[in-house]
Amino acid sequence: MAWTVMFLQVLLPLSLLAWLALSPATGWLAHGLQLASVAAVLVGLWLTALWTMPPFWAPWVYGLMFVLIAVRSLASRSNPDRALWRVSTANSVAIVLVCGLGGVGAYMAYQALQGQKLPDGEEVADIAAPFPAGHYLIAHGGSTEMVNVHLKTLDRTVERFQPWRGQSKALDIFRMTPFGLHKEGWQPTDPAKYLTFGTPVLAPCQGKVAKVVDGHPDMTVPEMDREHMAGNYVALNCGDYFVILAHLRRGSISVATDDRVDVGDVLGEMGNSGNSSEPHLHLHAQRGLPEDAPLGGEPLWLTINGRFLVRNERVY
16 A cells, blocks of 8 residues: 555656656647646646645645646747657657546546535535634545545445444544644554644534444554444434444543533544554544444535545645
8 A cells, every 4th residue: 555655656756757858859739738638647646645744835846847748848849849749659659648548637637626625415414613713634534535435335236334324424534733743653453653643633613412432442553444434433313313432542531322412522632443444534424324234324424614525635
């Protein structure tokens, strides 16, 4: 996983920028395709990749580098070449290949932009922030699968998804520093090395504790407990809907079933229990709390203080 991130979010962008800077095409059509295809790949990665390591400001750096390279390249053409395609055979092959990547990047960007829209006419649960003041990043969130992996469980035709269908419109949230860092080192295995771990989880609504599950261990990163998908969690009855806050730290839950809570009351701490690849808070709203499948209710779109949050958005 770490090497995939290194390739897609570091080596690929830097390689494309170096190619653009060091091997610019001279024919205007070839150069235009070169610029457009690299831009499409960068934008696609910017909108769809999860920017935690490297942090959220990395794509801004890539974007600035692209602009500087493009401006320098265009400014150096004091006598513009009128040829459509004046470029070496090797560079021609590279341009064609990167155009293909650009097409993929453009599709990814389109899907990500569609995912930033809250679907019209659907019910929304608006809650308060379930965490104290700080800096947070949305890891999964939005209305398309390109930016929110949870949406795949909306598919009613897949039987194994049905017990977890209530979490289909969920948010996953990391805590980070103001500079976008959220862990010590590249891929620490100890969950305590992640800034998210141990962060208080607050009641996002006034209501009643409907269900508490505790006792599952916090997993060593990146191991996951697929037998207990939600891990330790609290389900709150907020009146018109239930809110589930999951992957909590073992032994940290400070409420019990039937307790009444107000907005801002401490429920527990963020942890790494259950099907969690690294410490984060899983948050979703649903209609109902089925006895045999507590996370199998009807999923609702979720906003926090009126804000529809999508991947890579920051919350303070």
